[in-house]
Amino acid sequence: MNIVVLIKQVPGTDNVKMDPKTGTMIRTGKDNIINPLDENALEEALRLKRSLKNVTVTVVSMGPESAMKAIKEAIAMGADGGILLSGRAFAGSDTIATARVLSSAIRKLWPVDLILCGERATDGETGQTGAMVAAMLDIPVQTYVQKLEVGDGIITVERLVEGGFERVQVKIPALVTVVKGINQPGFPTLAGKLRAKEVQVPVWGPEDVGLVPDEIGLKGSPTRVVKIFSPKLSRDTIMYRHDNTGRAISELINFLGAREIIV
Amino acid sequence: MDVKEYRGVMVLGEQRNGTIHRVTFELLNRGRSLADKLGVELSCAILGDRVDDLGEVILRGADKVYHVCSQDLATFLPGPYTRALVQLIQEEKPEIIIAAATTTGRTVMPLVAARLGTGLTADCTYLDIDPEERILLQTRPAIGGNIMATIKTPFTRPQMATVRPRSTRPAPRDESRTGEITVKNYGDMLVSLTERFLEFMADPSQEVNIQDADIIVSGGKGLKNREGFKLVEELARVLGAGVGATRDAVELGWISYSHQIGLSGKTVSPKLYIAVGISGKVQHLAGMQTSETIVAINKDPDAQIFQVADFGIVGDAFEVVPELIDALKKLRTGA
Ligand SMILES: Cc1cc2nc3c(=O)[nH]c(=O)nc-3n(C[C@H](O)[C@H](O)[C@H](O)COP(=O)(O)OP(=O)(O)OC[C@H]3O[C@@H](n4cnc5c(N)ncnc54)[C@H](O)[C@@H]3O)c2cc1C
Numbered sequence: 001m002n003i004v005v006l007i008k009q010v011p012g013t014d015n016v017k018m019d020p021k022t023g024t025m026i027r028t029g030k031d032n033i034i035n036p037l038d039e040n041a042l043e044e045a046l047r048l049k050r051s052l053k054n055v056t057v058t059v060v061s062m063g064p065e066s067a068m069k070a071i072k073e074a075i076a077m078g079a080d081g082g083i084l085l086s087g088r089a090f091a092g093s094d095t096i097a098t099a100r101v102l103s104s105a106i107r108k109l110w111p112v113d114l115i116l117c118g119e120r121a122t123d124g125e126t127g128q129t130g131a132m133v134a135a136m137l138d139i140p141v142q143t144y145v146q147k148l149e150v151g152d153g154i155i156t157v158e159r160l161v162e163g164g165f166e167r168v169q170v171k172i173p174a175l176v177t178v179v180k181g182i183n184q185p186g187f188p189t190l191a192g193k194l195r196a197k198e199v200q201v202p203v204w205g206p207e208d209v210g211l212v213p214d215e216i217g218l219k220g221s222p223t224r225v226v227k228i229f230s231p232k233l234s235r236d237t238i239m240y241r242h243d244n245t246g247r248a249i250s251e252l253i254n255f256l257g258a259r260e261i262i263v
Numbered sequence: 264m265d266v267k268e269y270r271g272v273m274v275l276g277e278q279r280n281g282t283i284h285r286v287t288f289e290l291l292n293r294g295r296s297l298a299d300k301l302g303v304e305l306s307c308a309i310l311g312d313r314v315d316d317l318g319e320v321i322l323r324g325a326d327k328v329y330h331v332c333s334q335d336l337a338t339f340l341p342g343p344y345t346r347a348l349v350q351l352i353q354e355e356k357p358e359i360i361i362a363a364a365t366t367t368g369r370t371v372m373p374l375v376a377a378r379l380g381t382g383l384t385a386d387c388t389y390l391d392i393d394p395e396e397r398i399l400l401q402t403r404p405a406i407g408g409n410i411m412a413t414i415k416t417p418f419t420r421p422q423m424a425t426v427r428p429r430s431t432r433p434a435p436r437d438e439s440r441t442g443e444i445t446v447k448n449y450g451d452m453l454v455s456l457t458e459r460f461l462e463f464m465a466d467p468s469q470e471v472n473i474q475d476a477d478i479i480v481s482g483g484k485g486l487k488n489r490e491g492f493k494l495v496e497e498l499a500r501v502l503g504a505g506v507g508a509t510r511d512a513v514e515l516g517w518i519s520y521s522h523q524i525g526l527s528g529k530t531v532s533p534k535l536y537i538a539v540g541i542s543g544k545v546q547h548l549a550g551m552q553t554s555e556t557i558v559a560i561n562k563d564p565d566a567q568i569f570q571v572a573d574f575g576i577v578g579d580a581f582e583v584v585p586e587l588i589d590a591l592k593k594l595r596t597g598a
Contacts (some may be wrong), residue, residue: 099377125527126385128373131341135377140457141341143370156461161366167461168340174457180520222382222419228405228412231545233552233571241564242578249583249590252558255574259556261478261535262502262594 001055001150003045004106005079006117006130007038009063009070034070037118039077039185041178044148045116046078046186052150056080058109062090062101068201075196076188083109087205089213094221095124099132101216104209106137114155115175119144127177134175142168143177266358269420271306272298273357275348276320277367278311281337286363288323288433293390293426294361295324295434297399300392306357310347312337321442323434328444329355335453338460339367343453345374350449352379357421359399361390364425376423382416383423386526388549390424399424404526404549411545427530429474430553473522476505478535481524481551482517483509485540485561485580492517494584495539501591507531509547525550540580543568560584 012031034042042059049055059074061067062085071082085101093101106112115134120127134141146165147158150172159166160179188196206216214220238255240248256262274294276287291307298305306327307320312334320328331347348371352360360375362368364386376383388411389402398415399422405412416422473479480502482495492512499506507524508517524531526546536554541547543559543566551557552571559572560583569575576583
């Protein structure tokens with residue numbers, strides 16, 4: 001069974017800078033991590049590798065060259081190998097262009113039985129790349145998966161939805177996006193770290209996956225950021241400083257009473 | 264793609280067990296104002312088997328309802344839903360399509376966007392029309408810090424966006440409205456050979472319904488620890504309110520994820536939202552700024568949460584909240 005895990009390198013802190021001209025992200029490569037939900041996806045692949053025979057796990061990531069670190073880390077955690085999709089021409093891709101690159105790379109790795117990824121990334125938070133990749137590969141997709149079982153040519157999943165969960169069965173090859181509750185990600189092992197040093201991770205550019213400049217990057221992206229701005233939020237605020245007179249509290253109670261919120 | 268061929272605004276309504284879901288009316292509210300700005304029709308797509316009360320969708324603002332009717336659409340499966348929606352879009356050619364950011368909307372919209380090769384913007388907090396270009400402006404919180412991004416889809420159609428449930432009020436009912444209901448039958452193409460729905464299991468513990476609460480008391484990192492967070496829970500109890508939290512409070516393990524409010528949590532718009540020890544980062548505000556009344560308690564007078572608040576108290580939560588609880592209790596007993 002061939003499993004591909006899509007991983008994205010994201011900033012470890014919440015402070016990502018935006019390029020004010022293009023509205024796209026500037027990545028510095030400092031304290032970057034594997035997107036936490038992608039670690040869950042990787043762990044699920046590794047769990048299957050431990051419990052089934054003949055499973056290979058390949059991680060695929062699109063990003064700057066510094067994303068090699070994320071791939072090496074995934075190998076140190078137990079993945080067999082990886083592919084880095086990198087090149088200037090990929091920069092500025094929106095989710096459609098990104099999915100185009102990822103699906104082209106997966107096609108090159110075919111036959112693939114299962115593709116796993118996190119439900120969303122902590123930076124962009126769009127949560128749509130996984131499903132787009134499935135659509136482009138024309139294979140079934142299941143999202144928000146908290147439990148996965150592999151059967152004979154099929155998988156059975158539990159999807160976390162509003163007010164409960166659903167059980168759904170799909171034929172493989174399929175793509176599955178996972179939520180946090182599916183497992184507890186493991187850690188790199190010493191043996192894994194040594195192996196990660198040795199494993200050659202190819203770097204593929206646009207030509208390697210058969211894409212032309214018009215299909216990728218900003219050019220291949222149907223969406224455009226028109227502007228970025230700090231939101232104007234303001235309401236007229238009545239402000240009190242809390243002191244020992246109890247005034248702030250009594251004014252608040254009056255205020256809520258006047259608005260008929262408390263009676 | 265000739266963008267001029269596409270006309271009209273479409274919203275993707277939702278049904279659960281054949282009953283129109285409330286989020287449909289919220290979408291109609293957003294859709295109506297966009298359609299009016301463009302001077303075009305508003306349509307609503309409903310995918311399902313038997314669906315009751317499609318007339319209600321007209322009274323809430325739709326000019327046209329397309330009910331794609333099939334037993335293969337009774338429960339959500341990505342394949343059939345995607346094929347139905349792609350077919351409907353190709354027939355009706357709406358310039359804009361808006362769905363709810365539910366597990367269904369967030370799954371089917373990217374599939375449709377990829378099939379059609381058009382753009383999609385997730386979790387928009389604000390939608391507007393650029394009057395000159397007649398184009399949809401999609402605004403959502405951007406990455407990190409307090410930044411919003413406005414995004415457009417200039418060259419392809421439809422322009423697609425999702426909006427969070429509860430981020431708008433449902434469209435009001437207007438008994439005088441009229442419209443047209445069309446049933447679409449797409450037959451065998453909706454049958455899925457690769458997917459099978461097995462069952463739905465309700466899990467009440469997973470869905471803490473803070474979205475239905477009239478009052479929400481919400482706590483952030485300013486409460487210092489799990490023990491401190493209990494202060495928020497106690498204030499909520501006294502007010503008969505739901506409990507909310509910031510992502511930081513959830514990640515510190517003070518309360519479960521189902522209470523998280525904001526961009527990656529729930530969107531709420533209660534009558535009263537009390538924010539305690541919350542700084543008011545844009546990702547949090549994205550989930551609560553449409554609340555009717557907002558009260559903030561924070562020791563930092565410059566905290567951004569005060570900008571969205573109607574009433575602010577600058578002070579230490581550990582002093583202010585107990586006093587407030589006392590005052591409310593006294594009020595209750597008439598003392
Ligand atoms: C992609 C993305 C998605 C995100 N999604 C969400 C989301 O869904 N929800 C969310 O909430 N956040 C989200 N965040 C995180 C968000 O940016 C903030 O980091 C978070 O909201 C801050 O939480 P906080 O206000 O509890 O903590 P802080 O920002 O640390 O604020 C604590 C506040 O408490 C005050 N304080 C301290 N001590 C006291 C005291 N004794 N009494 C009174 N006040 C006190 C401080 O003055 C400060 O204002 C997201 C971030 C990203 C990048």
